[in-house]
Amino acid sequence: MLLFAAISPLWAQSDNGTIQGKITNEQGEPLPGIAVGLKGTAYGAPADAQGVYQIYNVPAGDYTIVVSGIGYERQTKKVALAAAATVNLDFQLKEYTEQLQTVEVIGRRETDYKNEVSYVASKTATPLKDIPQAVSYVTKEVIADQQAYRIGDIVKNISGVNMFSGYDDFTFRGFRSGSSDSKMINGMRTVGIFGPQPILANIERVEVIKGPASALFANTTPGGTMNYVTKKPLTENRKAISFTTGSFNTLRANADFTGAMNEEGTLLYRLNLAYENSDSYRDLQKNKSLMVAPSISFLPTDKTRINFDLVVTQYDGKLDRGQPIFGATSGTDLNSTPISFAIGEANDYHTNNVQYFTLSLNHQFTDALSFNASYMKFAWDEDLFEHRTSNSFAVDSLGNEIPTLMGMQVINRMRKLVSDNLSTYLVYHAKTGAIDHNLVAGVDYIQQKQPVGGGQSRAYGYRKTDGTIANSYNPANAGDYLFENGMPVPNIPHFDLENPQYNVTYAHEYIFNNRTSYAPTKYYTYGFYIQDQISFDKLKVLLxxxxxxxxxxxxxxTPDENTVKQDKLLPRIGVVYALNDKVNLYGTYTESFQPQTTSSLLDPNAGGPFDPLSSNMIEFGSKTELINKRLAANIAFYRIEQNNILVNANDATNPDLLEQRGQEVSKGIELDLMGTITPNLSITANYAYNRAEITKSDNEEEVGNIKENAPEHQGGFWAKYTIDKGKLSGLGIAFGGNFVTERVTFDTYTLGLMLPGYVVFDAALFYKVNKFNISANLNNVFDKTHWAGGYSYTRLFPGAPRNYLLSVGYTF
Structure with a gap:
C-alpha cells in the first residue's frame, strides 16, 4: 500500500474528472467486457463483471462516449464533464443476431472464464451449445489468473486431456497427439515441434475439439484437435504491462497494447510482447524465450474485414529428455533418483525459431452470401547439441545390464520445416419454408516441406580394437572390443546415476558413427467439403x-521423385435438440483418417498397399447454460474406434511383412463447468473417465492392454472469488486442484513400470487498486511429488514441486 500511496500523485490531478456507469442488456442483465471509450481520445475502459465501467482522470470538456461490443448494437452519447466532476451515464444495449464476423478478425466480447462462440468447430461463428460435438476451452482470463505461461500449465483445465511427456505432447481421450496433425493455430495446420511448448502471451483461448475432426481439418488424430486462437485487436484503446518473478530464478515481462489507429475505427492494432529468462526445477535446464506478435485488423466497409497476424518467437534452452531412474533389475522405485535429476552436459543447447504469418478475409456479398479465406505460413528451424540417454543401460563384459549406469549418445542436429495453409469457403444463408439453412462449401490446401540442408550426426555404441564403433556390445565377440576396468568401452562415457558428473564436452571428442543428411521432403493434401447447418424450431442438424x-x-x-496417394471420404452428422432455452441435447457421428507412413507403403517386402488409419466416433451429451447464461455445464458420452493399425505379420520367411489387423477403442464420460456463479465467483471444473485399450492385435497378449499415459480418471477445478465492497474491495482469492490416476508406460507390460496417480493443489491471491494488479500464485501447495508423464525407466517426466510466482501489472 505504501507503493500505491507514493505513486498515486503521479496520475491523480484535482482538475480532472470521472465518467462512470453501468452497461446492461434489454433484460437489465449486466454486460461484462463491453468497450467504453471517448471518441478521438485514448480514454476508455471495459465494463467489469458487473457491467460497471469507470474512466478516470479525464480533463474537463465535451466528449462523445462510444459503447460497443461484439453481438450488440453500437451506441453513442454526448457528455459534458466539468472540472473535478463525476458523471454517471448508463447504457442499455440491444443484441443483434446477424453477425458479420464469421472469421475471427477482432477480439471476443467476453472477459470471463466462459466462452460462447467457436469459429472453427463448424467453419462458421456458431454458439458452442449448438455444436453437436464436445468442445473444451481455456480462456485468457483463466490463463492470467493461474499465471500460466506454457500450454502444459493449462491442460489440467481441460477434461480428457493430460500430458504424455514434458514436450508439446498430449493424450486426448486416450490417444496420443501426433506431431502436427492434432495442433492448429486459428484453425490452420502447424508444423509439429516435438520440443518446447508454445508460450501463451498472445493467446486469446485454447480450444480442444474432442474426437475425430478430419471433416474439418483433414488428417487428424482420433482423440482430439487442439486449436490456439490468437489475440485480435479490440475497438477500445487498452494497454497493459506486467512483470513476474518467482521460483527457479524466473523473470518474465509481458506487454499487450491494442486499440484504434484512426478516428473512424476502421484500422485496429494489437501488439503482444513477451520475454522470459528462468531456470527450472530440473537440473541443467533453462528457459529463455522472446516473442513479438503484432496484429492488425482493417475494416474498410461494413461488408469487408481483413486481419493480419505475425508471430516471431525464439526459444533458447536445452532439450529435457526426462528423469532416468535405476534399471528394472533394482525394482520399480521411481524415487531412486530425485525428480530434479537430468542427464546431459553443461554446454548442451537447443535453439528453436518459430515464425508464422496469417491473413484472414471476410467479405459479405449480400445479406445471405459471404466469402471467407485464410492463409498461414508457418516456419520452424532447430539447432540441437545434446548428450542424452541411448534408452538403455550400460552392460558388463557378459552383456548384463548395470542398473545404475546409463548408456549415452550424442546428437548434433539442424533442420527446418515450412508449412503453407489455405482455406477458402462460401457461406450461404437460405430458407425453405420453416427450415433455415446455413450452407458452407469450400476447399482447403495444406503442404509441408523440409528444404535441403538439414542433417543429423549421432555418436553412440561401443569402441572396437580396430578403431571402429559397434552399435552395441556382443559378448560372443568380446575380443573385438576395447576394455577398461573389465568393462567394454563406450563411445560416449556412461552416465553414473549414483554419482553424476556434469562437464563441458565437445563434438570432436567422440566418433560419430551415424551421419544423416535429410533429403528434401514434401507432403500436401487438399480437401473439398460441403456442410449444411439445418434449423427447424428446436431441432438443429449438421450434415x-x-x-x-x-x-x-x-x-x-530429385530425379527419383515418387508420389504416394491416400484418399478418404469423411462424413460428419450431428443433431442438436433444445429442450428449453437452457438445455440442448446432442448426438454426433464423425470419422477421421491418418495416412500410413510412406516407408511401409513403398517397402516391397511389407505386403502393401495399405488403407490409411481410420477412426470413427459416436458421441452424445448435453450442453446447459445456467444463471442467466453465465455458467456452462456440459456432459459428453463417447466411443472412439481406430482401425487399420499396421502390425507385423510374424512371417518367418519375411520379417518385414505387415498386415492391417490392429484396433484400439476408447470409451468415456466427460464433464465440464465454466463461467460465473455470482458476479464475484468464477469457476472452471472438469472430470473425465476414460478406458482406452487395444481390442485387436497380431499379438494376442496385447489384447486388453491399456494404452500408454491414458489415465482412467482425471479432473480438476479452479475457483476465484473477488471482493468488490468495503475496505477489502479489490482483493481476490483463488484455490484449485487437479488429480490423475495411475498410468501405463511403455515398460509396464514387460517390466512392470507404472506412473502413480496424484492430487495437486494450487492457490492464489489478487489485489487490484485503480489500474494496478498484484497477484501471487502458489503452485503444488503441499509439495506433492508426481509424474506428469513418461516413457520408460530411462525417461520419466516429473511435475514441478512447490513453487511461487509474483506478478505486478499496470493497465493504462
Whole structure:
C-alpha cells in the first residue's frame, strides 16, 4: 500500500474528472467486457463483471462516449464533464443476431472464464451449445489468473486431456497427439515441434475439439484437435504491462497494447510482447524465450474485414529428455533418483525459431452470401547439441545390464520445416419454408516441406580394437572390443546415476558413427467439403461431407521423385435438440483418417498397399447454460474406434511383412463447468473417465492392454472469488486442484513400470487498486511429488514441486 500511496500523485490531478456507469442488456442483465471509450481520445475502459465501467482522470470538456461490443448494437452519447466532476451515464444495449464476423478478425466480447462462440468447430461463428460435438476451452482470463505461461500449465483445465511427456505432447481421450496433425493455430495446420511448448502471451483461448475432426481439418488424430486462437485487436484503446518473478530464478515481462489507429475505427492494432529468462526445477535446464506478435485488423466497409497476424518467437534452452531412474533389475522405485535429476552436459543447447504469418478475409456479398479465406505460413528451424540417454543401460563384459549406469549418445542436429495453409469457403444463408439453412462449401490446401540442408550426426555404441564403433556390445565377440576396468568401452562415457558428473564436452571428442543428411521432403493434401447447418424450431442438424486427397512426395525435387496417394471420404452428422432455452441435447457421428507412413507403403517386402488409419466416433451429451447464461455445464458420452493399425505379420520367411489387423477403442464420460456463479465467483471444473485399450492385435497378449499415459480418471477445478465492497474491495482469492490416476508406460507390460496417480493443489491471491494488479500464485501447495508423464525407466517426466510466482501489472 505504501507503493500505491507514493505513486498515486503521479496520475491523480484535482482538475480532472470521472465518467462512470453501468452497461446492461434489454433484460437489465449486466454486460461484462463491453468497450467504453471517448471518441478521438485514448480514454476508455471495459465494463467489469458487473457491467460497471469507470474512466478516470479525464480533463474537463465535451466528449462523445462510444459503447460497443461484439453481438450488440453500437451506441453513442454526448457528455459534458466539468472540472473535478463525476458523471454517471448508463447504457442499455440491444443484441443483434446477424453477425458479420464469421472469421475471427477482432477480439471476443467476453472477459470471463466462459466462452460462447467457436469459429472453427463448424467453419462458421456458431454458439458452442449448438455444436453437436464436445468442445473444451481455456480462456485468457483463466490463463492470467493461474499465471500460466506454457500450454502444459493449462491442460489440467481441460477434461480428457493430460500430458504424455514434458514436450508439446498430449493424450486426448486416450490417444496420443501426433506431431502436427492434432495442433492448429486459428484453425490452420502447424508444423509439429516435438520440443518446447508454445508460450501463451498472445493467446486469446485454447480450444480442444474432442474426437475425430478430419471433416474439418483433414488428417487428424482420433482423440482430439487442439486449436490456439490468437489475440485480435479490440475497438477500445487498452494497454497493459506486467512483470513476474518467482521460483527457479524466473523473470518474465509481458506487454499487450491494442486499440484504434484512426478516428473512424476502421484500422485496429494489437501488439503482444513477451520475454522470459528462468531456470527450472530440473537440473541443467533453462528457459529463455522472446516473442513479438503484432496484429492488425482493417475494416474498410461494413461488408469487408481483413486481419493480419505475425508471430516471431525464439526459444533458447536445452532439450529435457526426462528423469532416468535405476534399471528394472533394482525394482520399480521411481524415487531412486530425485525428480530434479537430468542427464546431459553443461554446454548442451537447443535453439528453436518459430515464425508464422496469417491473413484472414471476410467479405459479405449480400445479406445471405459471404466469402471467407485464410492463409498461414508457418516456419520452424532447430539447432540441437545434446548428450542424452541411448534408452538403455550400460552392460558388463557378459552383456548384463548395470542398473545404475546409463548408456549415452550424442546428437548434433539442424533442420527446418515450412508449412503453407489455405482455406477458402462460401457461406450461404437460405430458407425453405420453416427450415433455415446455413450452407458452407469450400476447399482447403495444406503442404509441408523440409528444404535441403538439414542433417543429423549421432555418436553412440561401443569402441572396437580396430578403431571402429559397434552399435552395441556382443559378448560372443568380446575380443573385438576395447576394455577398461573389465568393462567394454563406450563411445560416449556412461552416465553414473549414483554419482553424476556434469562437464563441458565437445563434438570432436567422440566418433560419430551415424551421419544423416535429410533429403528434401514434401507432403500436401487438399480437401473439398460441403456442410449444411439445418434449423427447424428446436431441432438443429449438421450434415457435412469431405473428400480428402493426401499426397506424400518421396525423394522430393530429385530425379527419383515418387508420389504416394491416400484418399478418404469423411462424413460428419450431428443433431442438436433444445429442450428449453437452457438445455440442448446432442448426438454426433464423425470419422477421421491418418495416412500410413510412406516407408511401409513403398517397402516391397511389407505386403502393401495399405488403407490409411481410420477412426470413427459416436458421441452424445448435453450442453446447459445456467444463471442467466453465465455458467456452462456440459456432459459428453463417447466411443472412439481406430482401425487399420499396421502390425507385423510374424512371417518367418519375411520379417518385414505387415498386415492391417490392429484396433484400439476408447470409451468415456466427460464433464465440464465454466463461467460465473455470482458476479464475484468464477469457476472452471472438469472430470473425465476414460478406458482406452487395444481390442485387436497380431499379438494376442496385447489384447486388453491399456494404452500408454491414458489415465482412467482425471479432473480438476479452479475457483476465484473477488471482493468488490468495503475496505477489502479489490482483493481476490483463488484455490484449485487437479488429480490423475495411475498410468501405463511403455515398460509396464514387460517390466512392470507404472506412473502413480496424484492430487495437486494450487492457490492464489489478487489485489487490484485503480489500474494496478498484484497477484501471487502458489503452485503444488503441499509439495506433492508426481509424474506428469513418461516413457520408460530411462525417461520419466516429473511435475514441478512447490513453487511461487509474483506478478505486478499496470493497465493504462
Amino acid at each position: 457435412s461431407l469431405r473428400h480428402e486427397n493426401y499426397r506424400d512426395v518421396l525423394n522430393y525435387d
